[in-house]
Amino acid sequence: MTNFAKHDIISNDPTEKEKRNTLKSTGIVRKIDGFGRIVVPVEMRRALQLADNVDSLEIYCEGNLIVLRKYAPGANEVREASVARRVDELGRVLIPKEVRKGLGITDVYNDLEFFTREDGCILLGLYIHSCCFCGGADGLRSFREKLVCAHCLRELGEMSGERG
Numbered sequence: 001m002t003n004f005a006k007h008d009i010i011s012n013d014p015t016e017k018e019k020r021n022t023l024k025s026t027g028i029v030r031k032i033d034g035f036g037r038i039v040v041p042v043e044m045r046r047a048l049q050l051a052d053n054v055d056s057l058e059i060y061c062e063g064n065l066i067v068l069r070k071y072a073p074g075a076n077e078v079r080e081a082s083v084a085r086r087v088d089e090l091g092r093v094l095i096p097k098e099v100r101k102g103l104g105i106t107d108v109y110n111d112l113e114f115f116t117r118e119d120g121c122i123l124l125g126l127y128i129h130s131c132c133f134c135g136g137a138d139g140l141r142s143f144r145e146k147l148v149c150a151h152c153l154r155e156l157g158e159m160s161g162e163r164g
């Protein structure tokens with residue numbers, strides 16, 4: 001059910017590839033809000049034993065994915081360009097602006113898909129919606145809970161014109 005572009009996240013580096021292989025899709029897609037916050041699903045917070053409003057998540061980029069892992073100073077190797085952000089009382093975490101920008105998250109493209117990995121990290125990838133007919137993403141409109149792009153919509157319109 002995912003339209004996440006898998007080829008984008010698979011690199012040729014064998015160690016990278018190995019890491020990717022352990023990626024598990026959760027099927028959870030959530031919107032990042034206007035302030036850059038996203039609710040981490042409760043089951044994932046539980047799995048990481050994250051206490052809301054107490055614990056923090058370490059956030060960094062890995063290719064086209066955002067990695068979240070429990071912030072545990074001293075327990076993990078220090079990562080360059082990672083930031084620690086506290087999980088708020090609603091289970092939300094603020095994704096830094098640079099990270100959002102790097103991933104291409106905008107006011108329009110703001111759905112993120114959650115993945116888990118065997119090492120306990122949570123990964124977020126930009127979820128691009130697409131047309132149910134052609135997979136395109138131009139001028140998407142929804143019709144009966146399916147998305148149709150402008151091109152297909154036009155063709156459908158022409159079809160109905162022919163019939164009439």
Ligand SMILES: [Zn+2]
Binds near residue numbers: 133148
């Ligand atoms: Zn289409």
